[in-house]
Amino acid sequence: MLNTSSNNKRKMIVINGGHFSSLAGFYKEISKILMKDADWKVGTLDGFDDILYGGFGVFGNKEEIEIIWKESRKSKEDLGSNATREFYENKIRQGKPFNIQLIQQKLDELKEGKGQTLFEILVDIIESHPHIMLRLEDN
Known part of the structure; x- marks a missing residue:
């Protein structure tokens, strides 16, 4: 609107x-x-x-x-933790062109309650x- x-x-x-x-x-x-x-x-x-x-x-x-x-x-x-976890896991599964190490770090932070x-x-x-x-x- x-x-x-x-x-x-x-x-x-x-x-x-x-x-x-x-x-x-x-x-x-x-x-x-x-x-x-x-x-x-x-x-x-x-x-x-x-x-x-x-x-x-x-x-x-x-x-x-x-x-x-x-x-x-x-x-x-x-669009909370569950959706975000799935978002990162999908990127890790896809691999390239994504920076897997960075995405894994973001996923780990999320699991620890620190990530966005x-x-x-x-x-x-x-x-x-x-x-x-x-x-x-x-x-």
């Missing part, structure tokens, strides 16, 4: 955690929201980071935007863009 109200300089983009329950579902949802008129679709964490710079898709380069992530608590659970979940990684990616304000909502 895209809302460009005239009394707010930031373009509002809504991610609804109720529309997906996996990383692949997140990519599909974010592609529909941010890349709706583009041929390119999001399919990796790096690709998600790339589109947040803007300049293609629904907002301009470094345009001020606000992302509202509805049902973020559901997403936090869906997919949800936390996605939030960090969003928050690394100074032109984007993120608001997490539980409803």
Whole structure:
């Protein structure tokens, strides 16, 4: 959902955690929201980071935007430790071109309760863009 109200300089983009329950579902949802008129679709964490710079898709380069992530608590659970463990294990099984040692280290950290979940990684990616304000909502 895209809302460009005239009394707010930031373009509002809504991610609804109720529309997906996996990383692949997140990519599909974010592609529909941010890349709706583009041929390119999001399919990796790096690709998600790339589109947040803007300049293609629904907002301009470094345009001020606000992302509202509805049902973020559901997403936090869906993209939590179990999904993250599976994500890393799949990369290890695939092998090249992935850095297996680094991924194993991240998996070990996750198992020790020190590593980031997919949800936390996605939030960090969003928050690394100074032109984007993120608001997490539980409803």
